[in-house]
Amino acid sequence: MTGTNGASKDRSRSPKKVDPTKLTEADLADGFSASEIFGSKTTMSGYTYDDLICLPGHINFGVHDVLLGSRFTKKIALKTPIVSSPMDTVTESNMAIAMALEGGIGVIHTNLPVETQAAEVARVKKYKAGFILEPRCVPPTMTVEELDKLKSTVGFTGFPVTENGQMGAKLLGLVTKRDTDFVQDVNPMTDRKTRLSEIMTPTANLVTLFEGCDLLEANDVLQKSKKGKLPIVTRGGLLVALVARTDIKKNVDFPNATKHPLNKELLVAAAIGTRPADRDRVKALVAAGVDAVVIDSSQGDSVFQHEMVKWIKSNFPDLQVVAGNVVTKKQAKNLIECGADALRVGMGIGSICTTQEVCACGRAQASAVYNVAKLARQYGVPILADGGISSPGHIVKALSLGAGAAMCGSLLAGTSETPGEYFYSEDGKRLKRYRGMGSIDAMKKGSDDRYFGTAAVIKVAQGVSGTVQDKGSIHKYIPYLTQGLKHGMQDIGAQSVDQLQSMLQEGQLRFELRSAAAQREGGVHGLHSFERKLFDS
Ligand SMILES: NC(=O)C1=CN([C@@H]2O[C@H](COP(=O)(O)OP(=O)(O)OC[C@H]3O[C@@H](n4cnc5c(N)ncnc54)[C@H](O)[C@@H]3O)[C@@H](O)[C@H]2O)C=CC1
Ligand SMILES: O=c1[nH]c(=O)c2[nH+]cn([C@@H]3O[C@H](COP(=O)(O)O)[C@@H](O)[C@H]3O)c2[nH]1
Ligand SMILES: [K+]
Numbered sequence: 001m002t003g004t005n006g007a008s009k010d011r012s013r014s015p016k017k018v019d020p021t022k023l024t025e026a027d028l029a030d031g032f033s034a035s036e037i038f039g040s041k042t043t044m045s046g047y048t049y050d051d052l053i054c055l056p057g058h059i060n061f062g063v064h065d066v067l068l069g070s071r072f073t074k075k076i077a078l079k080t081p082i083v084s085s086p087m088d089t090v091t092e093s094n095m096a097i098a099m100a101l102e103g104g105i106g107v108i109h110t111n112l113p114v115e116t117q118a119a120e121v122a123r124v125k126k127y128k129a130g131f132i133l134e135p136r137c138v139p140p141t142m143t144v145e146e147l148d149k150l151k152s153t154v155g156f157t158g159f160p161v162t163e164n165g166q167m168g169a170k171l172l173g174l175v176t177k178r179d180t181d182f183v184q185d186v187n188p189m190t191d192r193k194t195r196l197s198e199i200m201t202p203t204a205n206l207v208t209l210f211e212g213c214d215l216l217e218a219n220d221v222l223q224k225s226k227k228g229k230l231p232i233v234t235r236g237g238l239l240v241a242l243v244a245r246t247d248i249k250k251n252v253d254f255p256n257a258t259k260h261p262l263n264k265e266l267l268v269a270a271a272i273g274t275r276p277a278d279r280d281r282v283k284a285l286v287a288a289g290v291d292a293v294v295i296d297s298s299q300g301d302s303v304f305q306h307e308m309v310k311w312i313k314s315n316f317p318d319l320q321v322v323a324g325n326v327v328t329k330k331q332a333k334n335l336i337e338c339g340a341d342a343l344r345v346g347m348g349i350g351s352i353c354t355t356q357e358v359c360a361c362g363r364a365q366a367s368a369v370y371n372v373a374k375l376a377r378q379y380g381v382p383i384l385a386d387g388g389i390s391s392p393g394h395i396v397k398a399l400s401l402g403a404g405a406a407m408c409g410s411l412l413a414g415t416s417e418t419p420g421e422y423f424y425s426e427d428g429k430r431l432k433r434y435r436g437m438g439s440i441d442a443m444k445k446g447s448d449d450r451y452f453g454t455a456a457v458i459k460v461a462q463g464v465s466g467t468v469q470d471k472g473s474i475h476k477y478i479p480y481l482t483q484g485l486k487h488g489m490q491d492i493g494a495q496s497v498d499q500l501q502s503m504l505q506e507g508q509l510r511f512e513l514r515s516a517a518a519q520r521e522g523g524v525h526g527l528h529s530f531e532r533k534l535f536d537s
Pocket of ligand 1: 086273296299304325346350353355437438462
């Protein structure tokens with residue numbers, strides 16, 4: 001107020017009337033386009049997911065109508081835009097199988113000897129829904145007492161009995177709960193010492209099928225015979241797989257599975273480095289059937305990686321190559337021009353990363369994703385937003401900024417399909433280990449050579465080692481993430497990832513930056529206490 005007695009004119013209440021029917025799009029535009037936010041020449045800041053919020057659009061479709069189909073690489077499409085990180089506490093074959101069944105893809109880590117990594121890839125390629133390809137087998141000489149112990153650690157009750165107790169050997173019989181329950185505990189000292197050969201159902205009395213049968217046949221035989229387990233054998237009687245009725249019930253259908261269109265095998269990727277020895281690794285992975293390789297490095301714009309991308313594309317032109325990591329347009333352009341089929345974006349922003357602290361290099365993730373995606377789109381190359389994703393909302397933001405898919409470590413760590421055993425913390429929480437691939441622990445296990453095979457004397461960690469809480473199975477967790485993602489896209493008014501990204505290009509997708517107070521407001525606040533349950537299914 002100016003003037004005396006507070007009587008000056010308030011110009012903001014100018015009486016000029018506006019006809020609301022004549023309002024233009026520009027009059028109604030709220031917030032800012034991504035190019036206004038990230039292209040601003042005055043702010044000089046990098047932003048990340050939490051700095052931003054997406055403004056809602058108009059909804060004219062149901063949440064179930066939202067399509068999440070997107071791209072992992074130029075030639076590999078995904079129905080679920082989520083990828084599990086190549087880390088030794090995140091992705092081996094079990095995880096890669098579960099991710100592919102749920103419509104995403106897993107990248108098998110490279111902290112393994114070549115043959116082991118290739119065998120992990122082969123396990124994914126050989127996976128057939130409902131067929132247990134590596135059932136736990138027992139030898140005929142095992143006692144009931146020993147079997148009791150095994151049952152309590154593995155959590156299932158039926159075992160094929162093979163000549164040497166290994167998979168692939170001659171099938172002698174099957175021992176299930178019914179057989180062991182018959183062993184009377186009249187004299188536990190002696191009865192539990194009975195050998196399985198005496199109580200098992202011998203092969204001659206078993207219902208079996210020959211290899212080559214499909215799941216429908218197996219299911220049919222299980223139903224007609226009213227059995228719980230069906231061994232699949234070669235004509236020579238060697239065990240090749242086991243089908244369990246409980247699995248068939250569970251495995252009804254995975255309509256989103258990431259599969260080869262013709263042979264129906266699940267798709268899988270594997271990580272490699274850029275050392276000369278990694279060329280042999282690529283050959284072994286290709287022989288095992290890998291569909292894509294991910295060159296695993298924090299700074300991808302190196303002459304080593306350029307050479308590797310070119311070598312792969314000239315020797316294995318059909319193999320998809322994901323190069324990275326990059327966070328700038330120049331890094332991206334260099335790798336794309338070497339032939340990369342996708343780029344991995346993110347430096348120092350992962351939950352376990354200390355690269356920005358140690359090396360002073362990296363970039364805030366939303367700025368990295370937006371800028372690299374914008375450049376890569378001009379070449380038709382998809383990008384993966386790698387790291388820093390801790391909620392379904394972060395995936396919505398990554399896709400809104402142009403990513404083809406989100407690559408996640410910590411978000412998926414702690415699920416039952418990840419490598420490693422669960423253990424309990426002092427306060428009774430069920431935990432699993434999760435560690436950076438540049439942590440001292442991980443480097444000691446496998447990547448030593450990568451750093452210090454020769455001259456280096458000091459190991460400089462670029463990551464930490466920690467724990468995460470049990471998240472249950474990927475088969476429940478991914479559906480929770482995708483449902484959250486669909487709600488987010490519906491709120492924005494985008495029915496598909498393609499539409500979301502066209503809206504981004506055309507500036508129809510509107511964002512605002514959030515102040516520190518706005519970020520607080522967007523979280524839970526003002527309660528004495530609360531419990532966070534992520535989903536109910
Ligand atoms: N995304 C991120 O921000 C980060 C990720 N990480 C992860 O940690 C692991 C290790 O990453 P990096 O340390 O970047 O591994 P890297 O293998 O790219 O680099 C390790 C060291 O070896 C050198 N080197 C690489 N290839 C070479 C070759 N062909 N000949 C000679 N020297 C070569 C590099 O220059 C570097 O000094 C990866 O799993 C990576 O994803 C590590 C740090 C940051
Ligand atoms: O600076 C780093 N030091 C490390 O030791 C390390 N290990 C993994 N990564 C990268 O982090 C991503 C996973 O991040 P999130 O847990 O946030 O999903 C992964 O996908 C990697 O890009 C590392 N970065
Ligand atoms: K970090």
